[in-house]
Amino acid sequence: MKTLYIFSGIFLLGLIFSLGNADPVDDKQALLEFVSHLPHLHPINWDKDSPVCNNWTGVTCSDDKSQVISVRLPGVGFQGAIPPNTLSRLSALQILSLRSNRISGFFPSDFVNLKNLTFLYLQYNDFVGSLPSDFSVWKNLTIINLSNNRFNGSIPNSISNLTSLQALNLATNSLSGEIPDLQLSSLQQLNLSHNNLSGSMPKSLLRFPPSVFSGNNITFETSPLPPALSPSFPPYPKPRNSRKIGEMALLGIIVAACALGLVAFAFLLIVCCSKRKGGDGFSGKLQKGGMSPEKGIPGSQDANNRLIFFDGCNFVFDLEDLLRASAEVLGKGTFGTTYKAILEDATTVVVKRLKEVSVGKREFEQQMEVVGNIRHENVVELRAYYHSKDEKLMVYDYYSLGSVSTILHGKRGGDRMPLDWDTRLRIALGAARGIARIHAENGGKFVHGNIKSSNIFLNARGYGCVSDLGLTTVMSPLAPPISRAAGYRAPEVTDTRKASQSSDVYSFGVVLLELLTGKSPIHATGGDEVIHLVRWVHSVVREEWTAEVFDVELMRYPNIEEEMVEMLQIAMGCVIRMPDQRPKMPDVVRLIENVRHTDTDNRSSFETRSEGSTPLPTTVGTYSSPSQ
Numbered sequence: 001m002k003t004l005y006i007f008s009g010i011f012l013l014g015l016i017f018s019l020g021n022a023d024p025v026d027d028k029q030a031l032l033e034f035v036s037h038l039p040h041l042h043p044i045n046w047d048k049d050s051p052v053c054n055n056w057t058g059v060t061c062s063d064d065k066s067q068v069i070s071v072r073l074p075g076v077g078f079q080g081a082i083p084p085n086t087l088s089r090l091s092a093l094q095i096l097s098l099r100s101n102r103i104s105g106f107f108p109s110d111f112v113n114l115k116n117l118t119f120l121y122l123q124y125n126d127f128v129g130s131l132p133s134d135f136s137v138w139k140n141l142t143i144i145n146l147s148n149n150r151f152n153g154s155i156p157n158s159i160s161n162l163t164s165l166q167a168l169n170l171a172t173n174s175l176s177g178e179i180p181d182l183q184l185s186s187l188q189q190l191n192l193s194h195n196n197l198s199g200s201m202p203k204s205l206l207r208f209p210p211s212v213f214s215g216n217n218i219t220f221e222t223s224p225l226p227p228a229l230s231p232s233f234p235p236y237p238k239p240r241n242s243r244k245i246g247e248m249a250l251l252g253i254i255v256a257a258c259a260l261g262l263v264a265f266a267f268l269l270i271v272c273c274s275k276r277k278g279g280d281g282f283s284g285k286l287q288k289g290g291m292s293p294e295k296g297i298p299g300s301q302d303a304n305n306r307l308i309f310f311d312g313c314n315f316v317f318d319l320e321d322l323l324r325a326s327a328e329v330l331g332k333g334t335f336g337t338t339y340k341a342i343l344e345d346a347t348t349v350v351v352k353r354l355k356e357v358s359v360g361k362r363e364f365e366q367q368m369e370v371v372g373n374i375r376h377e378n379v380v381e382l383r384a385y386y387h388s389k390d391e392k393l394m395v396y397d398y399y400s401l402g403s404v405s406t407i408l409h410g411k412r413g414g415d416r417m418p419l420d421w422d423t424r425l426r427i428a429l430g431a432a433r434g435i436a437r438i439h440a441e442n443g444g445k446f447v448h449g450n451i452k453s454s455n456i457f458l459n460a461r462g463y464g465c466v467s468d469l470g471l472t473t474v475m476s477p478l479a480p481p482i483s484r485a486a487g488y489r490a491p492e493v494t495d496t497r498k499a500s501q502s503s504d505v506y507s508f509g510v511v512l513l514e515l516l517t518g519k520s521p522i523h524a525t526g527g528d529e530v531i532h533l534v535r536w537v538h539s540v541v542r543e544e545w546t547a548e549v550f551d552v553e554l555m556r557y558p559n560i561e562e563e564m565v566e567m568l569q570i571a572m573g574c575v576i577r578m579p580d581q582r583p584k585m586p587d588v589v590r591l592i593e594n595v596r597h598t599d600t601d602n603r604s605s606f607e608t609r610s611e612g613s614t615p616l617p618t619t620v621g622t623y624s625s626p627s628q
């Protein structure tokens, strides 16, 4: 009897406790175990003392807060296998997104317990092994995205049991064998490209375009005929019950229209409120400094537009948050004004507001997609963008040290940190690698178009990191002489839209000269005369005063002259007048990598030193701390 009392006492206590802060206790425990057993690069604010349902990033509960129904942790930097018996205990889980991490191991077998799973996003991870053989345990699965992993084996037949399935993406894995005959009328999106699938195309899938099967060895028995000539297998068969679908579509349109109305209304409310708060917000800034003040705030016109984030971005804010952020002008650049925006949760981002975009929405979006999908430690990541009729915004990470231009040409003496030679080498090497990566994009044809020291930043390891790429093709051309970018522009470029990879190399050469001389690419002497850095260096070198070229600030470091001369030669090679005589970016990278190798026998001395294993003579260490 006593034990019974104790038990019910504990039970009651537990009940009171769980009602008190309305927290799903078991689910919380499961999540804590999950996150504590899976290493991650970025912090997650899952504090055991704060309520799961309100305060934990990426977690959503059911309406009555009794269970967790969605977990979204894209791009948190998870590494390793999903710890068993953790996530699988979230018995009511409907949405799971762990995309864009580095999760490895097999598809967790205990996920069979997640009977309510509806949306599953695991793309861009390192999963291996075969897919679960029995998909029919997840009756409600609607979207499956397992693309860009290393799953192998065959596509299980049981997928054809998923009657709610609308989207199946298994692209870019190592799946082999034949494609099962998926008789799924609900399926609207399919992508099986870039696997090792073979055999013939099942008839049920002929309604999908051939591109979703590309990168496999599949024979299309009937489809090589143009649709009109193959009456037996029209590629896009009419839905069997078109009337019903018509009604559904109509309903969808009505629902969507209502939702849109609501969103627009909410938007106006927010905009009004933030205006009343005192115009210091980003929206106020946009209006004040704006080109079209009467048109005002982005989004107020097309409320269906929103910030488009890229895969792997774990920012949690939207356009409204951005508009409410406090903002300060960082600079007016070639293509528009750049703001520093501090959001309510202290997230700091850089927002670039583009002046004159000359292309339509589609083309703009395509270009943004290319830019946003370049992931490289030496390329500043585009996190999100926004496009409406009146506003085009780009959202980047904020670099607290400012650009290389600021660091190099900021007020000398005083607080300014002198830039030692090692740091300059790292800036040069990083930027070169970043540009080489950019040039590899789009089948090796992508152009940066606006390389200058104010578009180069220092990444966490103190290496150069390039920003502002790929804008020349979407912007109106700039008249050549006026722009500040002129000092970086290759002589053959008369129209900014005609920038090429070799003109990028030229601009990069000017940046190298800037790093070596400490001088701006164009600077005025006392009188009216304007000095062009490239011409000046040429003249000095011609007169054999080479040593005069270098920044006096560098003179205090011993034994670097040879390296500086070598770097000067690389720079001079980049700024050769004839475009086709300039080196290609990968060659430039190799040349810079070799600068430090010439006088040491340890090939990687430069690289290892930069990791901070050996203390450097100056305060380079502070570069790795963004809070400084």
Ligand SMILES: *[C@@H]1O[C@H](CO)[C@@H](O)[C@H](O)[C@H]1NC(C)=O
Pocket (backbone or CB within 6 Å): 049, 050, 051, 054, 055
């Ligand atoms: C939860 O978040 C709210 C605001 O989002 C905050 O005021 C509160 O202190 C947080 N609670 C805990 C326990 O962290």
Ligand SMILES: *[C@@H]1O[C@H](CO)[C@@H](O)[C@H](O)[C@H]1NC(C)=O
Pocket (backbone or CB within 6 Å): 091, 092, 093, 115, 116
């Ligand atoms: C699955 O979701 C439904 C509501 O959509 C709910 O009634 C049911 O209890 C859930 N199943 C589990 C195991 O939580």
Ligand SMILES: *[C@@H]1O[C@H](CO)[C@@H](O)[C@H](O)[C@H]1NC(C)=O
Pocket (backbone or CB within 6 Å): 115, 116, 139, 140
């Ligand atoms: C699936 O969805 C339906 C309707 O949304 C719901 O009633 C059901 O509980 C869900 N779960 C399972 C396992 O069928």
Ligand SMILES: *[C@@H]1O[C@H](CO)[C@@H](O)[C@H](O)[C@H]1NC(C)=O
Pocket (backbone or CB within 6 Å): 128, 129, 130, 152, 153, 154
């Ligand atoms: C799939 O990969 C795993 C490990 O990566 C390997 O052991 C297995 O043999 C592979 N299976 C197939 C069918 O290739």
Ligand SMILES: *[C@@H]1O[C@H](CO)[C@@H](O)[C@H](O)[C@H]1NC(C)=O
Pocket (backbone or CB within 6 Å): 136, 157, 158, 159, 160, 161
């Ligand atoms: C579909 O589900 C039924 C019952 O759950 C099962 O008997 C059948 O084998 C499944 N079909 C496939 C192709 O797995």
Ligand SMILES: *[C@@H]1O[C@H](CO)[C@@H](O)[C@H](O)[C@H]1NC(C)=O
Pocket (backbone or CB within 6 Å): 123, 143, 144, 145, 147, 167, 168, 169, 189, 311
């Ligand atoms: C799956 O992920 C890929 C890559 O992120 C994305 O392009 C695609 O839109 C996703 N598909 C679905 C159906 O969510």
Ligand SMILES: *[C@@H]1O[C@H](CO)[C@@H](O)[C@H](O)[C@H]1NC(C)=O
Pocket (backbone or CB within 6 Å): 147, 171, 172, 191, 192, 193, 194, 211, 212
């Ligand atoms: C399918 O996936 C491939 C590779 O991820 C991608 O290039 C292609 O655009 C996708 N196709 C469709 C129709 O989504």
Ligand SMILES: *[C@@H]1O[C@H](CO)[C@@H](O)[C@H](O)[C@H]1NC(C)=O
Pocket (backbone or CB within 6 Å): 174, 176, 177, 196, 198
């Ligand atoms: C693709 O499958 C064939 C057999 O169908 C196999 O010989 C080949 O090694 C596979 N290639 C890869 C890259 O897995």
Ligand SMILES: *[C@@H]1O[C@H](CO)[C@@H](O)[C@H](O)[C@H]1NC(C)=O
Pocket (backbone or CB within 6 Å): 198, 199, 217
């Ligand atoms: C493609 O498949 C056919 C048979 O289906 C086979 O004869 C051929 O060698 C395969 N090609 C490749 C590149 O694997």
